Amino acid sequence: MTKLLSLGLDGAAWHKLDRMMADGKLPNLERMVEDGTRAPLETVLPPVTCPAWRCSTSGKNPGQVGVFWWLNLDRPTGRITSPTADSFDTADVWDYLSEEGRRCAVLNVPMTYPPSELDGVMVSGFGAPFEIDLDADSITHPPELQDRLEEEYDWQVGIDDVNDPGGVEEALDLIRSRFELLLDTLEDGEFDYVHLTVFYINVLQHHFGDGPETERGWELIDEYLGKLPDDLTKVVYSDHGHSHIERTFVINKYLIDNGYLSIESQAGDEVTGGIYTALKRVGISPRTAGALARRVLPEGLYERLVQSGYPIPTFELANRVNWEESDAVALSQGPIYVNRDRLGDDYERFRDDLKAELESVSIEGESPFDSVAYAEDVYSGDHLDEAPDLLLVAADEWEVYGGVTPSVIERQATSWTSGNHPIGVLLVHGADVTAGELQTRSILDIAPTVLRYLDAPVPTDMNGESFGEPFRDGLPERRTREPIAGGAGRDAVQDEELESRLEDLGYLE
Incomplete structure (x- = not known):
């Protein structure tokens, strides 16, 4: 049985969610907020998907992981390069949990391509090639999982442009496929830790603001929140917030x-x-x-x-x-x-x-x-x-x-x-969670909290500090360990496909 679900909602902001909850549009999220513990969550700077998600799963700031934005600048040449998963000089929570014999399912986290080997499964998120080639490097670990994604979920890494005709429907289908995979993964019951990131709600917010297109995305997410087991402990958070651009x-x-x-x-x-x-x-x-x-x-x-x-x-x-x-x-x-x-x-x-x-x-x-x-x-x-x-x-x-x-x-x-805003959301919910609110926490606090909740030692190089206030019985006693070397040391290169996808999303317009 899954002990902890980490659910990432890219770009979620309390001021937007609160408005929709007040209008009765997100009843399941409203119930989780009433029963759980919420807080503002301060992200890294700049407040952006890459590297924020990997900072959240490693407990380290960009100066430690060596990636600062979607693209990095090579000062000697002025050349712009594109990071991959291997550009991040860090191990992540799933690496430490795997060493402790904890089975992990890591689903759709941006900048996890190529996927890493772990005790469990990984499905690479945004940053992986959109065109899945079974003869090329797999987007999954183990590689054979890729066949199942295509056959059972019609899996797509991303879409070209939400502004194209049918683009909103395609984005909603992507969100749907992520949650369907999550529900099946939870039903399998073989993983101690499951993480899912829902990325395309952020894309809808960028292009449609608070319009009906975005509301449809949040209502779909809320529908799936209502399908999650109430007794399952959930840490729901975003990599950054959102704010209207004038x-x-x-x-x-x-x-x-x-x-x-x-x-x-x-x-x-x-x-x-x-x-x-x-x-x-x-x-x-x-x-x-x-x-x-x-x-x-x-x-x-x-x-x-x-x-x-x-x-x-x-x-x-x-x-x-x-x-x-x-x-x-x-x-x-x-x-x-x-x-x-x-x-x-x-x-x-x-x-x-x-x-x-x-x-x-x-x-x-x-x-x-x-x-x-x-x-x-x-x-x-x-x-x-x-x-x-x-x-x-x-x-x-x-x-x-x-x-x-x-x-x-x-x-x-x-x-x-x-556009992106430095303050996102944090919500902890489950049978062992009290109702209440916390002061602002850091996105770097997520990783050490996950490790301590699952009674795994915390590496000494994590910046973040765990928080135990939401949990009725607190967290297990803090134990420490030496860090695992992370990343394959592969230099960032110019990735024309990634840059093209970022252009489609608006990051490189």
Whole structure:
């Protein structure tokens, strides 16, 4: 019989869920909240799916695991690389539980491809190839589980675009398949620890905000919450929260305008910049304009327009940066990398000045940033030197965009209407759980709490601290152990498929 279910709801935020519960739309979640213990959950920075899920399952901050965003920047070359599961320099809770003889089922966690060997089963989540090739590396452990996924659940890793006709229905089908696999896994009763992450509810929120499309997703999730055994102990949490986007700060345009970032100009930049500005004035977003242009322009002209310049989407930025002539470059959602080799002894002064400049930015009397932080104030660990030098945290209703547009301030630079927020949700529910509320906890606290609940020793390199307040009998006495070496040491590479999928989701628009 399963002793603990860890259920990840990507992007869940209490202020959104509370509103739907108040409207009577999430009765099963409402009951779980009334019977269980809830808390706000603070995530890592930037607050994003990668690396937040793997930070939650390892109990370590990005400076320890060595992955900071969906993409990493190689400073010596300015090359952007794509992490895989093996890029994370860490072991996870399932590795430690497996060593203790505890059977684990790890289902759909982003950035777990290729799957690791463990005492149990693993199904890789987002980051795995969308096209499942039975002759290539399997997305599952053991490999033969992949056949069952396709035959019984019509399993898909992801979909191309929720904005396409039928995209919302496809996203709902993905959510459905995840929960059907979960219910069957729980019914098998052979696993001590089961973790499922539901990723595509986050995608619906990004593109449709609080609209009916997203509500349908949450109502479907609530339906499945009602099918979970009441006596099963559940730790339900999100990797980050969500907040409505009103305006966008285009950080790389700011860096260009201030002489810190050099971009290769191409023929047609002024023309496409003018087209972009005209479309913006009539309320057409860049993504919608791009889709229209792709349909109506003569063959080849659209491609030439995209190649020619503005707007430069995030995925194209690496091909346009003159890194040897640049002092800094940024990625979406906050990371700023400084060219230490170019600046040499002037690095510290430049970083201090840039931080102060960004802190002084004021738009209509308000800052677009909640904070501008040094890397060492956000991260710790062996990979601190690889971290972005500065980190922007967007203020409420702002988004930090890593592409380039003609203006530093945009109303909507991407197709997103709702963006990531540092505060997510935590809910503990089950027969051995008391009703109540906790003060804000850290997402790094999940892993040590899981280990202690299952009476397994906690490795000494975990940042997080376990919490026992929700459990009537507390947690077993804390035992410690030496860490397991994690990750295969494989360097990140440029993964064109992953980057294409991230573009479809809006991360690299």
